[in-house]
Amino acid sequence: MNTVAIIVEAPRAGFWRRWLMRSEALRGYLLLSPTLLVMLGIMVIPMVGMVVLSFWTQHAGNTFDTTLTLKNYTDAFTRDMYRILFMRSLGISLLTTLFTVLLAYPMAYFVAFHVKRHKMVWIILMTLPFWTSYLLRVFAWKIILGYNGAINSGLISMGVISEPLTILLYNPTAVVITLTHAWAAFAILPIYVSLEKIDRSLLEAATDLGDGPVARFFRIVLPLSLPGIIAASVLIFIPTVGDYVTPSLVGGTDGYMISNAIQFQFARGNNWPLGAALALSSMVIVTAIVLVYVTVIRRLTARIG
Amino acid sequence: MSGIGREKNRPLAIYAVFYLAFLYLPVLFLPVFSVNDSIYISFPLKGFTWQWYESMIGNEPMLNSLMNSIRVALATATISTLLGIFAAKAVTRYTLPGARPVIATIMLPLVVPEIILGTALLIVIMQAGGTLSLLTVTLGHILLCVPFSMAVLMSRFEGFDRSMEEASADLGENAWWTFWRVTLPMAMPGITSSFLLCFTISFDEFIMAFFLGSTDPTLPVFMWNQLRFPQRLPGVLALGSCILLASFFVIALAEYLRRRSSFNSDPGAITID
Amino acid sequence: MKQNDMIAALRGGTVTRREAVKALSAMGLTMATLPGIAGRAMAQSERGTYFTWGGYDDTGLFPTYIAKHGAPPNFVTYGDAEEGFTKMKAGYVVDVVHPCSNDIPRWKESGLFQPIDTSKLSNFPDVFERLATLPGARDDAGQWYVPFEWGATSITYRTDLVGSDPGGESWNMLFDEQYKGKIAVIDSAADTWWCMAILAGVDISKPLTPENIEKTTELMRRLHPQIRMYTNDMTSLAQSLASGEVVMAITWNEVPVQLTGEGVPVKFAAPKEGALTWNCGLMMHKDAPNPDDAHDIIDAMLSVETGKYCIEEYGYGHSNAKSFDQVDAETLASLGLDVNPTDYIDAGNFIYPQTDEVETQMNRDFESVKTGF
Numbered sequence: 001m002n003t004v005a006i007i008v009e010a011p012r013a014g015f016w017r018r019w020l021m022r023s024e025a026l027r028g029y030l031l032l033s034p035t036l037l038v039m040l041g042i043m044v045i046p047m048v049g050m051v052v053l054s055f056w057t058q059h060a061g062n063t064f065d066t067t068l069t070l071k072n073y074t075d076a077f078t079r080d081m082y083r084i085l086f087m088r089s090l091g092i093s094l095l096t097t098l099f100t101v102l103l104a105y106p107m108a109y110f111v112a113f114h115v116k117r118h119k120m121v122w123i124i125l126m127t128l129p130f131w132t133s134y135l136l137r138v139f140a141w142k143i144i145l146g147y148n149g150a151i152n153s154g155l156i157s158m159g160v161i162s163e164p165l166t167i168l169l170y171n172p173t174a175v176v177i178t179l180t181h182a183w184a185a186f187a188i189l190p191i192y193v194s195l196e197k198i199d200r201s202l203l204e205a206a207t208d209l210g211d212g213p214v215a216r217f218f219r220i221v222l223p224l225s226l227p228g229i230i231a232a233s234v235l236i237f238i239p240t241v242g243d244y245v246t247p248s249l250v251g252g253t254d255g256y257m258i259s260n261a262i263q264f265q266f267a268r269g270n271n272w273p274l275g276a277a278l279a280l281s282s283m284v285i286v287t288a289i290v291l292v293y294v295t296v297i298r299r300l301t302a303r304i305g
Numbered sequence: 306m307s308g309i310g311r312e313k314n315r316p317l318a319i320y321a322v323f324y325l326a327f328l329y330l331p332v333l334f335l336p337v338f339s340v341n342d343s344i345y346i347s348f349p350l351k352g353f354t355w356q357w358y359e360s361m362i363g364n365e366p367m368l369n370s371l372m373n374s375i376r377v378a379l380a381t382a383t384i385s386t387l388l389g390i391f392a393a394k395a396v397t398r399y400t401l402p403g404a405r406p407v408i409a410t411i412m413l414p415l416v417v418p419e420i421i422l423g424t425a426l427l428i429v430i431m432q433a434g435g436t437l438s439l440l441t442v443t444l445g446h447i448l449l450c451v452p453f454s455m456a457v458l459m460s461r462f463e464g465f466d467r468s469m470e471e472a473s474a475d476l477g478e479n480a481w482w483t484f485w486r487v488t489l490p491m492a493m494p495g496i497t498s499s500f501l502l503c504f505t506i507s508f509d510e511f512i513m514a515f516f517l518g519s520t521d522p523t524l525p526v527f528m529w530n531q532l533r534f535p536q537r538l539p540g541v542l543a544l545g546s547c548i549l550l551a552s553f554f555v556i557a558l559a560e561y562l563r564r565r566s567s568f569n570s571d572p573g574a575i576t577i578d
Numbered sequence: 579m580k581q582n583d584m585i586a587a588l589r590g591g592t593v594t595r596r597e598a599v600k601a602l603s604a605m606g607l608t609m610a611t612l613p614g615i616a617g618r619a620m621a622q623s624e625r626g627t628y629f630t631w632g633g634y635d636d637t638g639l640f641p642t643y644i645a646k647h648g649a650p651p652n653f654v655t656y657g658d659a660e661e662g663f664t665k666m667k668a669g670y671v672v673d674v675v676h677p678c679s680n681d682i683p684r685w686k687e688s689g690l691f692q693p694i695d696t697s698k699l700s701n702f703p704d705v706f707e708r709l710a711t712l713p714g715a716r717d718d719a720g721q722w723y724v725p726f727e728w729g730a731t732s733i734t735y736r737t738d739l740v741g742s743d744p745g746g747e748s749w750n751m752l753f754d755e756q757y758k759g760k761i762a763v764i765d766s767a768a769d770t771w772w773c774m775a776i777l778a779g780v781d782i783s784k785p786l787t788p789e790n791i792e793k794t795t796e797l798m799r800r801l802h803p804q805i806r807m808y809t810n811d812m813t814s815l816a817q818s819l820a821s822g823e824v825v826m827a828i829t830w831n832e833v834p835v836q837l838t839g840e841g842v843p844v845k846f847a848a849p850k851e852g853a854l855t856w857n858c859g860l861m862m863h864k865d866a867p868n869p870d871d872a873h874d875i876i877d878a879m880l881s882v883e884t885g886k887y888c889i890e891e892y893g894y895g896h897s898n899a900k901s902f903d904q905v906d907a908e909t910l911a912s913l914g915l916d917v918n919p920t921d922y923i924d925a926g927n928f929i930y931p932q933t934d935e936v937e938t939q940m941n942r943d944f945e946s947v948k949t950g951f
Contacts, residue, residue, distance in 0.1 A: 028399030032407065035392035035451065039411050040868040042448050046425030047413070062667050062688040081951050103324065110321045115313055120497060124556050125325070129332040130505045131552050132545040135528050139346050139538070139817070140331035142382065143338070146588045147823035148348050150334075166759060169823070170807050184328055185505060186453075189498040194460045196494045227460035235415070235456055242418040245511065248765070249814070256949045263420050267660040268767065268941040270684075272933070283416040313616055347821035351841075366635065424668050431669025516665055519628065520652045526943060530632025530655040532811035535836060550796075 005096050054276035063274065072277030082261065082278065085286065089258040092172055092238040092247075096179040101181065103297060104187035104232070109187075109221070112195035125187045134182065138249050141178050145250075147170040170252025178250050179240055187232040194228025195221070223301050230297060234290055241286050258282055338401035344536045357543040364540060370527035371544065374508055377439055377523055381446040382503035388447070388452025389461040389499050390492070408455075415452040422448065425518035430517070437519035450503040455548035461495030543552060591617045626871030627652040628671035629662055634676060638887045643878035651875050658810055660766075666690055671865050673872040678858040680715035680768045682723050685861060692864040693720025698873040701880035704898045708923045709857055714931045725859040725897040726879050727801075727888055728923070730914075731769050732853040734819060734834045735826040738843045747847040749777035753828060758804050762815055763828040765808035767937075767944040769854065770828055772929050774798050776851050783930050791940065798947045808948055819844060830856070832893035835913060846914065855926030859897070897920060 010047040038278065054155075076082055111122045129137075133210035144150045145168040198221060206216045244259035251257070255284055258278065265275030333345075361367065369401035396404050414422060426445055427437075433443065461543055469491070473483040489496075511525040516527055524544075531537040628635075628651045635653035637644065644650055651673075656662035659677050666675070667688060677685055685691060696702045702710075702724070709725035710716065716723075733751060740757070752761055763770040774797040775782050780790045806824055809815060816833050818824045820842050827833075834846035847853075860879065866872045878884060885901020888894055893913045896902070902910070902919050910916040933942065 004542060024399045025402055028395045028401040028404075031391055031399070031400070032395035035388040035411060035455070036407060038388060039414075039448070039451060042426070043410075043413060043443060045429050046422065047417070049428065050417075050421055050425050057614065060938070061684075061685060062690065081946060081949055094718065104325075104651070106317060106320050106322045109318050110314075114317060118560065119494075121556065121560050123498065124501065124506045126328060127501045127505055128549070128552055128556070129328050131508055132509070132549050133525060133528050133541070134331055135525070135532075136335055136542060137331050138543040140334040140576075143334050143346055144331060146818075146821055148821045150348070153348060166806075181331065186502065189502055190457050190460055193457055194493045195461075195500050197461060216454070227463045229517075231456040231460045235453060238415045242416075244418075244420070248809070253802065253805055253948070253950070259418055259420075261945070261949075262418055264941075264945055265656075266420055266424060267664050268938075270938050270941070272424075273319070279418050279421045282418070286416055301396070327681065343820075344836065345817055345820035345840060345842075424664065425668065427665065427668040432670075437670065482716055515656070515661065516668070519670075520654050522655065526655075527632065530657045532657055533631040534633040534880040535813040535816040535833070 007053050050276045051280065053273050056088070056272045056273045058191075058273050072274045075274060076281045082258065085256065085258040085261055086282065088254075088256075089241050089282075090096070090285075090289070091104065092175055092179070092257065093237050095176050096183065096240050099176065099180045100183050100187045100236050101229060101233050104184055105191055105229070108188050108191035108195055108228075112192055112198075115141065117194075123189065126137050126188050130182070137182065138178060138246065139172070141181070141250060142169060146173055146205070169250060171254055172251065174250040174252070175247050175255050178246050179243070182238065182246070182248050183236045186235050190231040190235065191228040192227060194225045194231070198224045226297060226301055230262040230294055233293070238286055241282060316328035330389065335542055335549065339539065339542040339546040341494050341539075344539055346538065346542070352500040357539040358547075360540045361543045361547070366522075367524075367527060367540065367544060370522045370524045371548075373439055373521050377443050377446060378504045378507040380443050381450055381507040382500045384443075385450035385454045385503045386496060386499045389458050391436040392451070392455045393462050393495075394488070397459055398467070404486060411455055412452045413458050414448045419510075419512040420451070420516075423513045426513075427516045437517055438522050439518070439523075443507075443512050444509040445517045446510060447505075448512065449513065450506055453502050453506065457499045458492065458495045461492055465539075478519035488561060585592060590696050597717045605806060622759065624868070625649065625651050626868040626875050627654055627876050628674045628676075629656065629666075629672040630655045630676040631659070632657060633693075634716050636651055636891075640878050641883045641887075642724060642881045643874060646874065646878075647871075651871070659823055663688075666863070667707050671867065672863055673866040674860050674862055675867050676726070676858060677723075677861055678768065678856060679712045679715070679723070679725070680772075680856075680860075680929045680937070682712070684931075684937050686714065686722055687934045690864055691722060691861045692866070693722050694724055694860075694862050694876060695873060696721045696724075698870075699724070699877045699880060700876055701776045701882075701898055704882075704899055704900050705880060705921065706899055706923050708920075708926075709859075711908050712928060712931070715859070724876055724880065725857050727859075727892065727894040728855060728857040728895060728926075729831040729894045730853045730926075731764075731773065731828060731830055732849060733826050733847040734837070735784070735847060736819065737845050739822065739825040742845065747849050749773055749849045749851055751847065751849075752801060752804060752828075757825055759806050760823075760825045761800075761804050761816055762807050762809060762824040764815070764828050765810045765948075766942050767873065767940045768929070769856070770808075770870075771940055771944050772854055774801065776849075776927060779851075782854075785930060786932055786936055786940075791943065794899050795947060799943065801929055802947050802950065814826060823830060825879065831914060834911050852927045855923070856915045857897075857926050857928065861910060889913065895922075896944045 053064070053071070055068040057069060058065070059065055059070065107126070111119055115122055142149070144153070147164050147166065147169070149164075149168070151168060152161075155161045156164065202220055202224075203216060206220055211219065242259050244257060244263045247257045247260055248257040259282075262275050262278045262282070265271045265278065269275070337350070338346045339357055340353055340355065341350050342354040342356075344348075375431045381508075395401065396408055401407065423445065426441075426448075430441055469487050470483050473487045474480075504566065509525055511529055514523045515529075522530070528541050531541055625647060627820075630653065632655040635655050638651045640650045653713055654672060656665070659681065662675065663677070663681070663685065666672070667690070670838060705725060709728065710721070712723070712725065714723065715725070725948060733747075733749070735751070751757075752763075771794060774784075775790065775794040776792070778793045778797050780786070780794060791868065807814075807818070812830060812833055814838060815825075815827045817830050819827055819829075819833070819837060820840070829846075834844050837844045860876050862872050862876070863868070880898050882898055882900050882904055885896035885898045886904040888896045888904050889901060890909060895915055899919060902915070915922075931937075
């Protein structure tokens with residue numbers, strides 16, 4: 001567009017240099033190129049391979065029928081089992097995302113606005129628990145939620161219940177609790193980062209205009225921290241849909257998710273093409289949900305702003 | 306900067322304490338059971354023992370896997386954060402035609418289930434005649450971490466006050482100097498957050514590390530593979546407790562050194578951070 | 579105002595820039611570790627590589643190998659043999675791998691393995707013939723699979739919570755209404771499914787017929803509502819038995835031994851329909867980079883020294899008949915191995931390894947039952 005104008009008008013001397021400096025796009029892409037090249041370099045072939053694979057058919061053993069077919073996709077979308085697993089996974093991930101972000105926001109807010117010194121120490125303190133192995137944390141949750149676990153022992157000794165509750169562990173609730181804990185840092189950090197950059201003079205201006213703390217929060221802080229909220233929810237929602245380890249450890253018989261089904265097809269199920277088709281379908285669905293979510297949030301804030 | 310921050314908000318402070326308790330609750334069970342004289346993690350506690358720590362000290366494969374993990378996580382966090390800075394800066398600073406598909410491409414690993422990514426990468430590496438090592442694990446982890454790094458940094462750079470950089474440029478500073486003096490300091494909270502997130506992801510990642518690793522397992526791979534035999538769990542617990550303790554110690558030490566040095570050389574520092 | 583901000587930012591910069599310098603020096607440190615990451619990959623090729631469950635990467639299992647080579651083989655571990663198989667199908671190459679007997683046809687059919695030259699195995703003549711000739715282990719092309727360790731799969735139950743002999747031990751115990759939701763099973767068709775097949779009266783030493791599959795799947799479907807969890811690892815099963823989370827679980831034979839050792843009152847059932855006997859062993863990759871070493875690894879694992887260690891430390895039977903002479907009777911009794919191993923093995927309920935097609939069908943049925951369909 002305006003590059004043409006630049007080329008036409010550019011004086012002879014230092015032509016390329018000027019062109020380079022003026023062309024936003026070129027400078028942008030130059031800065032972007034290392035990341036883009038690394039990511040493309042590692043990803044392109046595997047991803048194209050996966051897409052192609054999803055149109056093949058598995059033969060017994062380790063061979064494929066390479067005639068292209070849509071069969072895997074029709075399987076993925078028409079079998080009741082996969083539909084229910086999809087819904088279950090999305091439900092669990094949405095709940096996890098909601099709880100994680102809701103619980104983490106006040107904490108991030110506290111550190112950003114009320115902690116005066118050593119903010120980074122606070123932030124690191126909140127990531128520390130996640131440096132102990134995930135496996136150990138899951139076992140710890142089992143101690144807390146389990147049959148003779150901390151919660152049950154506590155409730156029994158207080159006389160609230162006489163028999164240990166079995167509804168705490170090995171069901172979708174346990175999956176949501178474990179995930180809400182596991183992903184906490186992934187909510188706190190992005191939200192903190194976006195809260196931290198809010199210009200404090202805006203808050204003062206609002207106070208000067210007579211806004212109370214609540215009005216100030218909804219008019220300024222919340223809208224300005226939206227990039228962080230969006231980043232946090234996307235960063236949590238997407239990977240939790242793909243997690244198959246937590247459901248299989250604490251989910252019990254109802255904890256089987258779409259990602260377990262994908263993993264199954266790559267292992268015992270021995271149907272890689274179907275696994276690839278399931279994975280690609282879930283990727284498309286998840287991406288669509290995320291796009292809708294981001295658009296809606298942006299629209300809403302545009303209206304408020 | 307009067308007012309806002311100085312206000313005491315007691316309910317919020319109480320909430321913060323409870324939330325920290327929630328984060329630490331499961332983790333604090335680890336030291337408790339690491340000195341429990343039973344191979345099973347269950348109540349009631351059986352008796353006190355140091356034996357799991359003793360078994361840990363002699364467990365060379367476990368300690369090796371810990372070192373492998375630290376190495377991979379450090380490399381991953383550094384490289385991913387660097388790549389994240391470039392990408393986030395580029396898409397927020399410049400109006401790029403086709404920025405959306407580009408962002409989508411970089412974010413892609415986030416949506417791909419790890420088992421797919423791991424298997425597919427493994428096939429490509431094997432077809433290309435490569436060998437598996439910690440380097441391939443690092444490569445896989447970078448792939449996973451760059452989207453996180455970019456997302457965190459984008460939320461930092463978005464709506465970044467460009468006038469600062471322009472002012473610096475107007476003062477005749479060159480682009481690198483501007484980046485060094487203005488952009489980097491302002492982005493520091495984002496950079497630290499990105500580094501911490503990437504380190505955490507890589508340090509705890511199992512699936513990619515299993516598919517792309519070989520004779521040098523990372524700690525998560527080592528731990529998961531111990532599940533076949535119940536008697537190996539307490540040793541792992543002891544190690545988990547040590548990691549927790551050691552990271553506390555390192556953070557405390559770093560903070561102590563930082564405060565001392567900033568107090569000595571630049572009294573202004575205290576008011577700023 | 580802008581001017582002020584600028585100064586403040588640059589003043590702030592004096593602090594954070596130092597942080598940045600620190601960050602950069604940390605980065606330099608990181609880069610310095612990178613060569614280390616790359617360099618260690620080189621050491622692999624000298625000795626053979628043994629791909630196995632975590633826990634078998636134990637130097638105690640390789641005294642004869644270490645005596646000969648000065649060091650144990652290179653270990654690479656998995657948490658689940660099936661994950662290891664997926665990794666090999668994706669192109670990962672090792673020398674020796676550790677599957678179980680029910681995997682043989684499927685693994686063989688993948689074309690990833692080669693027969694083992696038994697003439698290079700000095701200990702092979704002492705291996706139980708019944709184990710070495712399990713279906714699929716040997717054919718005209720040679721010995722594909724060399725057995726290593728064996729044991730039983732049955733129900734471990736809490737005697738304090740269920741009673742010591744609840745109406746005769748049987749696989750039917752799992753269907754008792756009063757223990758609904760207090761039962762755990764192994765999350766693999768290789769174990770749980772076959773236990774149900776035994777209960778269904780299927781002759782598991784023969785190839786399965788479609789009716790037999792249907793019959794067994796039906797039982798699995800009835801069992802499903804009873805189950806609290808499916809899990810693949812013995813640690814989770816043992817943990818939940820110890821805490822009382824579940825009162826009965828399908829486990830391997832070492833689990834009750836350990837639980838008893840820790841003071842948990844459990845018993846390993848001897849179901850009247852018969853327990854399941856499992857056997858795992860070794861196969862050799864077709865592109866094994868160190869074929870001679872591969873044979874050394876296998877031969878070492880068949881040795882009497884390894885057998886003694888395997889029985890005493892792991893509580894498993896060994897494939898070398900002579901290993902049992904090395905272990906005292908008391909230890910054998912505590913492990914439930916105080917029987918004539920030959921008789922035990924000959925009477926054992928070994929799974930007939932099914933073709934890839936049948937096995938995959940079974941696995942898929944198992945998955946739909948597990949998800950409640």
